[in-house]
Amino acid sequence: MLNESRRRAYLTAMQVVSWVPRTELPFAAPSRPELLVLPEPPLAPEVIKPSAKPVVAPSKPAERPKIEVPRPSVTPRPASKPVVQAESAPAAVKATPIAPPRxxxxxxxxxxxxxxxxxxxxxxxxxxxxxxxxxxxxxxxxxxxxxxxxxxxxxxxxxxxxxxxxxxxxxxxxxxxxxxxxxxxxxxxxxxxxxxxxxxxxxxxxxxxxxxxxxxxxxxxxxxxxxxxxxxxxxxxxxxxxxxxxxxxxxxxxxxxx
Missing domain, CATH: 3.40.470.10 (Uracil-DNA glycosylase-like domain)
Incomplete structure (x- = not known):
C-alpha cells in the first residue's frame, strides 16, 4: 500500500494534476466535496419569434459558475482489425542436392x-x-x-x-x-x-x-x-x-x- 505523500509523488512524476479514485484508498486524504459535484447541463437557447410589437426580452438568469470535475482519462483502444489470412504463396521448390558419387x-x-x-x-x-x-x-x-x-x-x-x-x-x-x-x-x-x-x-x-x-x-x-x-x-x-x-x-x- 502507498501512503498519501508517496502516491502524490508518483502522480506528480507522471504529470497528473488531479484525479478521482474508483474506490476508497487506504491512508488517503479525505476527498474535497466540491470536486464530486457534477455540472448542470447547459440551458437550451431560447428561440425569439419576430412579432409586430417590440417584445422586451426577459433578462437572463445569472449563470452559475461551472465546476470542472476532473475525470481519469481513458485511452480508447484501437478497433481490432479483422485478421486477413494471407494467401499461402507456393513454397519455392528447392533443388535436392545430389550426393557425390563414391x-x-x-x-x-x-x-x-x-x-x-x-x-x-x-x-x-x-x-x-x-x-x-x-x-x-x-x-x-x-x-x-x-x-x-x-x-x-x-x-x-x-x-x-x-x-x-x-x-x-x-x-x-x-x-x-x-x-x-x-x-x-x-x-x-x-x-x-x-x-x-x-x-x-x-x-x-x-x-x-x-x-x-x-x-x-x-x-x-x-x-x-x-x-x-x-x-x-x-x-x-x-x-x-x-x-x-x-x-x-x-x-x-x-x-x-x-
Missing part, C-alpha cells in the same frame, strides 16, 4: 593399351589380390603384358570430404575424363580399357548396358567397356561374354604391336 579408379599401362580399372576395395592393388590376379589373366589372354605399369595415384572421389565445391556426377565425369586425356597425350594408346561401372560411367558417360562393347569417346578415342573385376568373380558366366568381345578387338592392339 569410387576409386586406378590407371595402368599395358603395352599400347591404357586400363582404367575400378579398385574393388578402394585401396591400391596388391600382388596377391584375387581381383589383381584376374586382371593379369585378362591381359595375358589379350596378348598384352601381364605386369601393367601403375600411372599416378588412384583417383578417389569425392576429392574433398567437406566444403562447398561441386562434387556431383558431372564434376566427377569432367575430372576423370581430363585425367585420362592428359595421360593419353603422354604416349600413344591403341585402346582404352574401362573396367567397372564407375570407369564406364565417368569416362565414357554410359552405363552397364555398354559392357562388352567398343566405344568411341570424344577426346579419348577408342575404348572398351568391361564389367568390374569383382562382378566377374561373383558371376563367372560373364567371362565368356568378355572373351567373345575381346576376340573382336585383338587386332586393334596387335596391329600396333607389329
Amino acid at each position: 569410387f576409386a579408379l586406378q590407371l595402368l599401362r599395358a603395352g599400347r593399351c591404357l586400363v582404367l580399372v575400378e579398385l574393388p576395395t578402394g585401396g591400391a592393388f596388391q600382388s596377391r589380390d584375387p581381383a589383381y590376379l584376374l586382371l593379369k589373366d585378362m591381359l595375358r589372354a589379350a596378348g598384352l603384358p601381364d605386369s601393367p605399369q601403375i600411372i599416378g595415384e588412384p583417383v578417389r572421389w569425392p576429392l574433398l570430404r567437406r566444403g562447398t565445391v561441386d562434387q556431383g556426377p558431372q564434376a566427377a565425369r569432367e575430372f576423370v575424363q581430363g585425367f585420362v586425356m592428359a595421360r593419353l597425350e603422354e604416349a600413344e594408346c591403341a585402346c582404352l580399357w574401362l573396367i567397372g561401372l564407375p570407369a564406364v560411367r565417368f569416362a565414357a558417360n554410359v552405363d552397364a548396358e555398354a559392357f562388352n562393347t567398343e566405344l568411341e569417346i570424344e577426346g579419348l578415342g577408342c575404348a572398351w567397356a568391361l564389367p568390374g573385376l569383382e562382378l566377374l568373380m561373383d558371376e563367372p558366366h560373364r567371362k565368356a561374354d568378355v572373351w567373345q568381345a575381346m576376340r573382336k578387338l585383338l587386332a586393334r592392339w596387335k596391329q600396333n604391336d607389329e
